[in-house]
Amino acid sequence: MLVALTDQHEQFILNSNIPKTALKQLRQKTKFYCPQCKEQLQFKIGTFKIPHFAHNSKSLCDQRFSERESERHLLGKEQLFQFFVSQHIDVQLEPYLQNINQRPDLLVIEDGHRFAVEFQCSPISLEKREQRNNGYKRDFIRPIWIPAQPVNKEFRQGIMKISLSKQLQQFILTSNKQQYIMLYDPTMRQFIYLSNLMLLHGNQFISKVQALPISIQKFPFYLPKVISKKEFSQYVLLYHSYAHNYLKSRVLLSRKGVNDLFLRSVYELRLNIQALPKFIGVPVQESDAINLYSAEWQAALFYFLRQHHLTISEMNNQSIHNFLKWANLLYSKRTISAVKNYCYILESLSINDPHQSYRDEEIVNQLYSHFLAINYKY
Incomplete structure (x- = not known):
């Protein structure tokens, strides 16, 4: 978690740019609580993982709303939050939506429309994803799923043969009748587009691969163009x-x-x-x-x-x-x-x-x- 409430019931959002020395001093003086269940949180400031809040073990709140968060997930969630802030777009980090009892990574409000942005780093079943989507739709919120760039895969820019697991295939989107997946790589701070997908056989596809730095991304997100006849x-x-x-x-x-x-x-x-x-x-x-x-x-x-x-x-x-x-x-x-x-x-x-x-x-x-x-x- 990157969001917590202080002793004074004020919202506090962690930022990896804050020096760890300052955070350690803050931890000594302030107690932090979960915005949902109001239990006191652990304020973790480690060496290998960015600073974050965590429930005590076996917390029902933690089991209900989130899987164990990786460094990659925390970092990507923070970067996406800062992206929307830099675009002057109304965004909330880890908001609790009481109407549907769900907590997306981000809630974005643009032109009167609400979007739940989920940065997905861990495997998720199709049934669970559909369950979350149905919850968002009941509250008139459009879900946007952004799977993380797989750590063990390298997609070079250009037209190439790629392998997509069934897990990734469930995130395929359609634009102008063309199929694509938009990934995000927090390490490189860039979006990866696997567009104009052509099925070969099984999990094998041909795709046009494009990298787009987060610094030049826009919202609504860039939609890939249809390939030319030459391509x-x-x-x-x-x-x-x-x-x-x-x-x-x-x-x-x-x-x-x-x-x-x-x-x-x-x-x-x-x-x-x-x-x-x-x-x-x-x-x-x-x-x-x-x-x-x-x-x-x-x-x-x-x-x-x-x-x-x-x-x-x-x-x-x-x-x-x-x-x-x-x-x-x-x-x-x-x-x-x-x-x-x-x-x-x-x-x-x-x-x-x-x-x-x-x-x-x-x-x-x-x-x-x-x-x-x-x-x-x-």
Whole structure:
């Protein structure tokens, strides 16, 4: 905690810029109390952690409102508080919201709207996060979650392949139908934007990474722009590079032999697994609903078409249902949508056969248009 009440019932906010000698003198003369439960607090002024207040062990108040706070959380919370102060924005640090019995890290009031800012350093379950969000919404407060930059991860600026844990994926936001995550790194005093996310497979994504120092951040927070077609071309190169490596390992690790639908499809279609046409294995909306890498189910679709003497234009709802059942894939609205989206791209390129000639530029143009309309659900 960074906020406490003094003996005189005055609010006291800790600031890491205050010399520790001055804080130690203050600690000798003043007692501090929790603004919520009114219990006396410990005033900790250590060597490895910034000065902070803490309840005595086994405090019910501490269990109800906060997890054990790390140095990173305390520092980031203080920096974000000072950021809003420097912007001349009405902000409260660790306020207790009696109506909903919750205590956000920060409460920001701007243009008559209230925002609860949560700087999240520790893992949080989706259920608990939703519970907090519902509480804020009941009190007409908009929640803003800012996950901390993971300590063990380094995101270099530029377009790159990244790995996002399921924990981080729950913080994905949408702007102009594009997906992004806004992180904060208190050590470097900067925001990290992972924007224009493109799903590869599992927890692997392609992203444009940008760092924004807190000194030039604004509120409402900066929203990342959609990547240009030139930048998207880099995405496509990375995507196919990942596909090459993934499929290479995929072949080596397969234990199913002729029962492996992907390998069977490639064999029957007389395709080279290390040089698949660039329209097999492309990102499409809702593809995350199919528990396979895109190249696997898209190659299988061409095999299904050949076996059943169908064209792309004949892939209606019933045909898609038959394909999903034939390929032993989950049948749902989202998997149907994924197949439809892929068929739409193939129709736009006038492709019906896996050996059909194509121009790289046409594929990039079609994929770019589709990417701008993607709204993934992770």
